[in-house]
Amino acid sequence: MKEKEFKKLVKQVETKKLTKKERAKAPGEFLDLGCGFTHYEMKQGTAPLKSEHPDDPDAKWPVVLVHGYSTPYFLYDHIFEGLVNEGYTVIRYDLLGRGLSERMKSKYAPEDFAVQLKELIDWLVPDGKCILFGTSMGGSILAAFCAMYPGHVQKIVLYAPAGMDTFKPPVYMKLAAVPVLGRRIFKLVMPKSTLARATDELLHQDEAVKDRFVRDLAFTMQYKGYLDGTHASLVNTILKTKEDTKYYKKMAKQHIPTLVIWGTEDKTMPIYQIDRMAKVLKDAEFVIFEGSGHIFLYDEGERALAHTLPFLEEE
Numbered sequence: 001m002k003e004k005e006f007k008k009l010v011k012q013v014e015t016k017k018l019t020k021k022e023r024a025k026a027p028g029e030f031l032d033l034g035c036g037f038t039h040y041e042m043k044q045g046t047a048p049l050k051s052e053h054p055d056d057p058d059a060k061w062p063v064v065l066v067h068g069y070s071t072p073y074f075l076y077d078h079i080f081e082g083l084v085n086e087g088y089t090v091i092r093y094d095l096l097g098r099g100l101s102e103r104m105k106s107k108y109a110p111e112d113f114a115v116q117l118k119e120l121i122d123w124l125v126p127d128g129k130c131i132l133f134g135t136s137m138g139g140s141i142l143a144a145f146c147a148m149y150p151g152h153v154q155k156i157v158l159y160a161p162a163g164m165d166t167f168k169p170p171v172y173m174k175l176a177a178v179p180v181l182g183r184r185i186f187k188l189v190m191p192k193s194t195l196a197r198a199t200d201e202l203l204h205q206d207e208a209v210k211d212r213f214v215r216d217l218a219f220t221m222q223y224k225g226y227l228d229g230t231h232a233s234l235v236n237t238i239l240k241t242k243e244d245t246k247y248y249k250k251m252a253k254q255h256i257p258t259l260v261i262w263g264t265e266d267k268t269m270p271i272y273q274i275d276r277m278a279k280v281l282k283d284a285e286f287v288i289f290e291g292s293g294h295i296f297l298y299d300e301g302e303r304a305l306a307h308t309l310p311f312l313e314e315e
Contacts, residue, residue, distance in 0.1 A: 001211045006195065009218035013191035018103060018223040026100050033119040035112070036102030040093035041073065042124060043080070047087030050154075051127040058087075060312075061131045061154045064121065065092040066113075068136025068162070069238060070194060070230055071295070072099025074216050075135065078301025086309060091124055095141075097229020099220045108232035110144035110244060117145050121152065128152045131312065135159040135297055136269055140237055143247035146254060156251075156258040157308055159297050160266050162237075163244030164273040164280070177235050186231045191221070194230075201268060201293035204300055213298070248280045258284040259311040261304065263292030285311065 016022065023030055028041045047060040063083055065076045073092040083090045094101035096116055097108055106112050121128050132153050134142035139161025146153055176186045198217050199210040220226070237244070258281055262271045271288070278286060287307050289296055297304045 001207075001214060006214075009195055009214065010192045012218065012222045013195075014222065014224045014226060016222050016224065018100065018225070022223070023100060028100070030100075031120065031123055033116065033123070035116045035119055036096050036104045038093055038096070038102070038116060038120060039073070039100035040091060040120065040124075041080075042091045043084045043089065045084050045087040045089045047089075049089065049126055051129055060088050061129060062089040062091065062125050063131045063133065063312075064117070064125070065090065066117065066132060066134040066138035066141055067092070067095060067098070068134075068138045069233060070098070071198075071217055072101075072220050074099075075295065075298055076133075077298065079133075079297050079305060082301065082305045088312075091120070093120055094220075097225060097233070100223075103223065103225025103229060106229075106232065107236045108229055109236040109240070110140050110247060111148065113141040113237075114145040114148050117141065118149050129154055131155045131157070133157045133159070134161060136294065137162045137233065137237055139163050140244040140247065143244060143251045146256065147247045147250035150254055153254075153256050155312065156256050157311070158258065158260045158284075159304065160262050160269050160294050161260065161277070162269050163241060163248060164276045165241040165245040166273050166276040167241050167269070169239055173234060173239060176231060177239055182235075183231055186234075187227045190227060190230070194221070201266070201295045202299045203265060203291070203293045245276075245280060248277070252281050252283070255283055257311075257314070259287065259308065260284050261287045261289060261296075261307060263289045263294065263296050265291055266294045268294040 028039055031038045048056050050059040050061045053059040067073055067075045072094040076092050096104050132142050139158045140163035176182045198214050202210050262274050
């Protein structure tokens with residue numbers, strides 16, 4: 001990307017309000033949930049729903065995709081259509097404070113995101129039973145959801161999940177958590193830093209794909225409240241690893257079939273945490289992607305799907 005375009009994208013961060021008029025121009029759909037307006041996309045697969053046809057061997061549970069800390073639901077672009085093509089009914093949505101979902105005055109803690117997920121499922125999923133995918137911070141959200149609302153989740157897929165108490169946060173994360181001053185520094189530095197580092201974990205894509213990724217992220221960052229939301233999430237979710245791990249332990253007690261995939265070159269949520277997760281999620285299946293970064297679900301969508309689909313089909 002040319003420097004002139006990049007500087008223009010940085011200057012556009014938080015210059016607009018996410019109004020009803022802005023939402024009307026956007027692709028996808030919106031639900032007015034109790035927790036706030038939520039932007040989502042849902043596609044019906046060809047397979048019958050398991051809840052409606054429990055004895056049909058071809059029936060499938062609907063799939064709900066939960067993204068992570070900073071990038072909204074377009075992160076699943078290379079997974080979403082592949083699942084639909086396999087017959088699954090698939091829902092992806094923007095977390096509060098991200099994408100085109102409402103910016104709230106909230107702690108943006110795992111519990112807040114779990115409530116959003118529950119309200120979304122109540123609206124869109126028959127009987128509330130589904131398969132959940134979570135990547136990065138989405139893993140912490142899934143763990144909180146399972147702990148708070150047991151009995152809904154049939155299977156879990158975790159891509160490079162956050163939330164282990166062995167995570168060693170880098171200095172910039174620690175600085176962001178400093179009361180008052182940390183928030184000010186975060187809001188000053190993060191617009192440029194977030195966009196500059198957006199494609200660091202895209203290790204297998206060409207420049208055109210990387211540029212599109214940055215433009216798509218910048219488009220959603222232009223709406224006010226993005227920086228407050230990501231800062232609060234960093235302080236109250238990403239860095240609250242002891243609390244997150246407790247949720248994972250509660251999730252483990254439910255013995256939900258779980259697949260965990262992690263890349264060896266992950267710089268955001270380094271793979272050393274997999275040892276701790278294996279102790280917490282003793283029944284889970286673990287797959288290691290050699291040479292993959294943090295967002296391999298976007299970077300290597302076909303590879304991710306190839307390892308995920310057999311797990312989904314297991315009885």
